[in-house]
Amino acid sequence: MPQARIAGIGMYVPEQVVSNQDLTNYMDTSDEWIQERTGIRERRYAHRTQETTTTMGVQAARQAIERAGTTAEEIDFIIFATLSPDYYFPGCGVLLQRAMNMREIGALDIRNQCSGFIYALSVGDQFIRSGMYRNILIVGSEKHSFGLDFSTRGRNISVIFGDGAGAVVLQPAPEDGSGILSTHLHSDGGSAELLAMYNPGTHANHWADQNYASFDEAEIGNMFMSHQMIDEAQNFPYMDGQSVFKKAVVKFPEVIMEALQKNNLSPTDIGVLIPHQANLRISQFVQQKLQLRDDQVYNNIQQYGNTTAASVPIALCEAWEKGMIRQGDLVCLAAFGSGFTWGSALVRW
Numbered sequence: 001m002p003q004a005r006i007a008g009i010g011m012y013v014p015e016q017v018v019s020n021q022d023l024t025n026y027m028d029t030s031d032e033w034i035q036e037r038t039g040i041r042e043r044r045y046a047h048r049t050q051e052t053t054t055t056m057g058v059q060a061a062r063q064a065i066e067r068a069g070t071t072a073e074e075i076d077f078i079i080f081a082t083l084s085p086d087y088y089f090p091g092c093g094v095l096l097q098r099a100m101n102m103r104e105i106g107a108l109d110i111r112n113q114c115s116g117f118i119y120a121l122s123v124g125d126q127f128i129r130s131g132m133y134r135n136i137l138i139v140g141s142e143k144h145s146f147g148l149d150f151s152t153r154g155r156n157i158s159v160i161f162g163d164g165a166g167a168v169v170l171q172p173a174p175e176d177g178s179g180i181l182s183t184h185l186h187s188d189g190g191s192a193e194l195l196a197m198y199n200p201g202t203h204a205n206h207w208a209d210q211n212y213a214s215f216d217e218a219e220i221g222n223m224f225m226s227h228q229m230i231d232e233a234q235n236f237p238y239m240d241g242q243s244v245f246k247k248a249v250v251k252f253p254e255v256i257m258e259a260l261q262k263n264n265l266s267p268t269d270i271g272v273l274i275p276h277q278a279n280l281r282i283s284q285f286v287q288q289k290l291q292l293r294d295d296q297v298y299n300n301i302q303q304y305g306n307t308t309a310a311s312v313p314i315a316l317c318e319a320w321e322k323g324m325i326r327q328g329d330l331v332c333l334a335a336f337g338s339g340f341t342w343g344s345a346l347v348r349w
């Protein structure tokens with residue numbers, strides 16, 4: 001069965017540019033600190049009320065579909081990756097299906113945070129290889145700005161994240177060696193709480209020191225989201241940045257080497273590496289570890305911050321638009337993040 005190829009790619013970032021200096025209006029931080037630790041200079045924030053994760057995904061999808069030379073009616077499966085959905089449920093996949101007037105096709109939502117796009121690509125590739133679908137739309141989109149703690153309390157996280165969307169259309173590759181060569185997915189839930197948004201959720205960790213039996217019905221209803229939880233900022237993401245950093249710099253090179261070895265290739269064969277844009281220092285570490293030249297790695301975290309599930313397709317789209325990816329080039333995609341989950345994909349363009 002043929003593997004999948006990326007037939008079209010698109011991206012969308014909101015108009016509003018938010019500089020590091022802008023963030024100093026809300027929290028105790030500085031342009032110097034943010035640039036030194038992360039490389040980020042600015043990020044985009046979606047319009048507060050008029051843009052959502054789905055609407056941004058639709059914009060990126062339209063461009064990817066057009067560039068694939070197809071139409072929304074021709075798409076026969078949707079995979080939508082995000083950690084910042086419009087609704088707790090249903091997922092963004094069906095909202096995109098509705099917004100784009102698509103047929104009553106399947107819509108799958110993926111919750112793998114920073115590696116969501118790699119997971120989605122892998123799932124899409126399997127559906128193409130099995131012959132089940134011929135035109136799959138994959139979208140990674142995030143509206144982080146709606147749920148970050150912009151006080152000094154949340155500064156280690158809030159300065160990193162930005163909004164945006166990326167999308168690709170997968171189709172069967174011609175049998176000329178092009179397309180997705182392999183994908184590699186991993187997880188380690190042992191550190192799940194090191195980068196997480198706990199609430200609203202069913203875990204009840206915050207009630208652990210209290211006696212459940214004594215709750216009446218009204219109090220149990222409050223377990224979803226209580227005033228106390230909001231006062232304690234438990235509704236915002238939590239990150240132990242240093243632990244995440246330390247694990248990321250090990251797992252990125254590992255999963256890239258796994259993909260290369262599976263295909264009897266080496267780092268020198270990479271045309272462009274598109275690492276998930278978590279932190280420029282992580283990307284630089286990975287580049288150094290694999291001894292890649294500057295022109296072999298594409299980073300754009302400086303302009304957009306970390307857009308989680310959207311970061312790989314946005315960076316891939318920009319690199320392609322800049323002419324950095326030509327037919328026959330070997331493109332390596334890799335991501336690591338919350339879960340922990342991580343993964344890689346090798347694509348012969």
Ligand code: UT7
Pocket residue numbers: 028029030033034037038114155156157159160195240241242244245248277278279282306308336337338
């Ligand atoms: O894509 C998802 C995966 N996420 C990642 O890959 C993130 C990986 N981790 C990181 O990128 C880094 O850990 C951060 C950039 C998040 C933080 O950098 P760090 O060098 O690990 O800083 P830290 O958290 O150890 O904090 C160092 C100091 C602390 O102050 P004290 O205790 O030394 O006085 C923080 O309070 O920096 C302070 N700090 C800040 N200062 C100014 C934390 N955030 C900020 C801030 N501005 N935004």
